[in-house]
Each structure stands twice: as C-alpha cells, then as structure tokens.
Amino acid sequence: MINKTNFNIKEVTGCLGGECYLVVSGNKTVLCDTGFSFAAPQAASNIAEATGGAGPDYIALTHAHYDHAGGAAYLKSVFGNAAVIANSLSADIFARPGALRVMRELNASAVEEAPCRDPDASRGHGDMLDRFKADILVPGPEDYTVAPDLVAIAAPGHTRDTTSYYFEDLGLLFATETTGVVACGAVVPTFITSYAQSLDAASRMEEIAAPSILSPHYGLLSGDDALLFPARAREACEVFADFVLSRHQSGMTYDEIVRAIHTAYYDALLLPTGKQPLAAFITNAKAVIPRLIAELE
Ligand SMILES: [Zn+2]
Numbered sequence: 001m002i003n004k005t006n007f008n009i010k011e012v013t014g015c016l017g018g019e020c021y022l023v024v025s026g027n028k029t030v031l032c033d034t035g036f037s038f039a040a041p042q043a044a045s046n047i048a049e050a051t052g053g054a055g056p057d058y059i060a061l062t063h064a065h066y067d068h069a070g071g072a073a074y075l076k077s078v079f080g081n082a083a084v085i086a087n088s089l090s091a092d093i094f095a096r097p098g099a100l101r102v103m104r105e106l107n108a109s110a111v112e113e114a115p116c117r118d119p120d121a122s123r124g125h126g127d128m129l130d131r132f133k134a135d136i137l138v139p140g141p142e143d144y145t146v147a148p149d150l151v152a153i154a155a156p157g158h159t160r161d162t163t164s165y166y167f168e169d170l171g172l173l174f175a176t177e178t179t180g181v182v183a184c185g186a187v188v189p190t191f192i193t194s195y196a197q198s199l200d201a202a203s204r205m206e207e208i209a210a211p212s213i214l215s216p217h218y219g220l221l222s223g224d225d226a227l228l229f230p231a232r233a234r235e236a237c238e239v240f241a242d243f244v245l246s247r248h249q250s251g252m253t254y255d256e257i258v259r260a261i262h263t264a265y266y267d268a269l270l271l272p273t274g275k276q277p278l279a280a281f282i283t284n285a286k287a288v289i290p291r292l293i294a295e296l297e
Helices: 040-050 072-078 088-094 097-113 195-208 224-249 254-273 278-296
Strands: 007-011 021-025 029-032 058-060 083-087 136-138 144-147 150-154 163-167 172-174 181-183 186-188 212-215 219-222
Touching: 007 219, 021 040, 029 163, 040 072, 058 072, 058 144, 058 150, 072 083, 083 088, 083 144, 083 150, 083 163, 088 097, 088 136, 097 278, 136 144, 181 254, 186 224, 186 254, 195 224, 195 278, 212 224, 219 224, 224 254, 224 278, 254 278
Parallel strands: 029 058, 058 083, 083 136, 172 212
Antiparallel strands: 007 021, 021 029, 144 150, 150 163, 163 172, 181 186, 212 219
C-alpha cells in the first residue's frame, strides 16, 4: 500500500551542483547520493541537523561520478552506522587510481567555479576517495532488494554503473541521469554511454509509473510531473540524438557539435541553474558524440 504523504524529502546539499537528498520515512532514512568530496563536510553538518544527529540508515549511490558519490567515504566516516549501497561496477571504479585522479581534477575545477567555494577544498578537505567501501553491493542487471521496501534497478546509459532506486512502500523512484535532468522547465538529456539504454530506462520508468520521482540535481516531482516524466525523458533523448546526428551528417566536426550542444543545452538550460560545472559538461559532451554516432549509424 503506497502512502504518498508518508515521506519527507530534505535537501542536504553541501555545495550547489552536488545535490543530495534525504528520504525520511517511518522505517528508514536514506541519503540519495552524496555530492562532491569537497562539500562533504558541509553536507555532513546539514545531514546531522536534519536527522537530529542520528544520520541516515543507508547511503544510496547512483553512480561513481565525482558530483554524486565523491562524498560517500567522508560521510561514512561521520555516520558509521549508515550502510553504503553501490553498484559493484561503481565500487570497481573507486578501486582504479586513474578514475580517482579524474575525480580529483574535476573536483578542483568545480571548486574554481563553485558558488560556495570552500577555501579548504583545494587542500583535499573532505577527500577520502581512496577509502571508498560499499557495504551493500548491487550485483548485476537484475532488480535487487537492498533494504526492506528498497529495490535497486540498474539504469545504465549515463554510465555503465548507473543505478536507480525504488522505494516500494512510498511509490518513490530515485531516478538517474540516464533519463536526464530537469532544468529551466525542460528535461536535459545526460546519457553518455548508451542512447539505446537511455530509451530502455525511460520505458522501464514508464512501467513503474511511480507517483513520485526524486530527480537528480532537481528534487521531487509529483502528480502529473512524475507521471509524464518518462515520456518527456524519452522525447528529450530522441531530440538530442537528432540534434547530434543531423549536424554530423551535415559535415560538422565533433568540436563544432560540442560548441552547438554548449549553446543549445548548457548556456540555455544548465548555466541558469548554476548546478553543472562547465568542465564536466564539456567532458561528457565530448564523450557522448562519437558513441552516439556509432550507435546510430
Ligand atoms: Zn554523472
């Protein structure tokens, strides 16, 4: 039995761009993503305040990107009783020194751009990336119950390890960047590794028909906004694929297509939110173009 009023969502973000949310219900408190490592100390104090010092029961991670999972190890060090839930592929990424180096580089440029610049961040404050450890591993592509009434649902497409979470008792889906982010009233596609899988994830969302969706970097969607979201997400992905493919077929270079995406998506929709660091946007745009073209041609 789903009781829509039976939960609260509290935003506990440490720094704009590394959004993280507490889902508080009668039987458990779940932190959904953790934000940047450099903002983890601030997120920790927000979480302590929101939970009366108790902290969350679980820390659920959608994927091993620096702005989503960067703060996990720091927050675990503060809230030792919280069980960290991650896809096994996410845990593999944290074990790779090269991946940690990229996270640190992106962190450093996010600190430069961040509206909340933390003077300690450049000295590695909050950076416990080396100590990442998951307590509960989501093993594979099948749905996996990670806690009572909490099911992990693989949603690869943004990255290979991307995982969403469905709170069965609450009718709440914690969605991922595989199905895009909401910004300026639009859905901005943010798939990187697979267009086809992003469409699959939108279809899966449609089947679930969650009455409430916790949308990455945005917050709660409910009512029609939640029910219409999967169709809007699919359409946004299709429009983006056409955008890239038509420019490629008209002879534009990858760099020219990156600039076109920068104008149409970053400047028009993401920049006004102040949430996505430009360096990460460009990195993702450069990665998605050749993959998308290869997938469609
Ligand atoms: Zn990401």
